[in-house]
Amino acid sequence: MRRCERAGLPVALSRRTIVRRAIARRTVAPRNLMSTLHPHDDSHSYRFCPRCGGPLERRLVKAGEPERPVCARCGFIFYIDPKIAVGTIIQSASGRLVLVRRAIEPGYGKWVFPGGYVDRGETLTSAAVREAREECGLEVRLDGLVNIYSYPGRAPVIVVYAATAIGGMLCIDDECLETAEFDAAAIPWDGLAFRSTHDGLRDYISGLRHIIPS
Numbered sequence: 001m002r003r004c005e006r007a008g009l010p011v012a013l014s015r016r017t018i019v020r021r022a023i024a025r026r027t028v029a030p031r032n033l034m035s036t037l038h039p040h041d042d043s044h045s046y047r048f049c050p051r052c053g054g055p056l057e058r059r060l061v062k063a064g065e066p067e068r069p070v071c072a073r074c075g076f077i078f079y080i081d082p083k084i085a086v087g088t089i090i091q092s093a094s095g096r097l098v099l100v101r102r103a104i105e106p107g108y109g110k111w112v113f114p115g116g117y118v119d120r121g122e123t124l125t126s127a128a129v130r131e132a133r134e135e136c137g138l139e140v141r142l143d144g145l146v147n148i149y150s151y152p153g154r155a156p157v158i159v160v161y162a163a164t165a166i167g168g169m170l171c172i173d174d175e176c177l178e179t180a181e182f183d184a185a186a187i188p189w190d191g192l193a194f195r196s197t198h199d200g201l202r203d204y205i206s207g208l209r210h211i212i213p214s
């Protein structure tokens with residue numbers, strides 16, 4: 001899956017922009033649909049109980065709460081949880097910020113800092129380091145927590161870290177079209193993938209940092 005040839009130490013990100021083109025091998029969904037619908041906002045589409053396969057129906061389980069999908073056969077309540085994601089704003093050796101251009105929907109062709117969903121049982125910080133390595137090839141040191149972002153009606157909760165590149169080689173994976181370094185003053189604000197991308201970069205550049213809870 002990976003398309004960088006090697007990842008040696010130490011890294012030397014001296015070029016102003018390191019860009020490698022990739023062919024998006026992954027089939028992408030029609031943009032007019034997926035650009036407005038996050039893939040994890042489709043809770044209404046679940047039809048069958050994950051426990052017994054019985055039909056789900058929407059029921060008011062507790063007064064004051066939203067209706068939940070409940071299995072008509074075994075009574076299993078299907079709580080649709082938020083999706084926890086991490087993002088890593090990486091300062092390269094040249095002092096610039098590393099962004100990747102997405103080769104998948106949602107946000108195809110738009111810029112984002114490396115990130116992705118946290119696996120169950122994985123710590124947030126491990127996920128942040130892993131995603132940085134997978135998406136842009138860099139080994140990073142996490143320097144601080146920038147902020148946590150959530151939005152009404154949206155499934156993802158995005159935890160954004162500030163990081164410094166300490167090794168690896170800037171490259172791309174199959175979810176990216178290209179990787180580039182940007183001066184803070186040259187961030188492509190009109191070409192960012194998500195609201196959390198915008199908000200995270202804005203807060204990072206303003207200097208917002210929290211201590212990472214141990």
Ligand SMILES: [Zn+2]
Nearest residue numbers: 049052071074
């Ligand atoms: Zn069931």
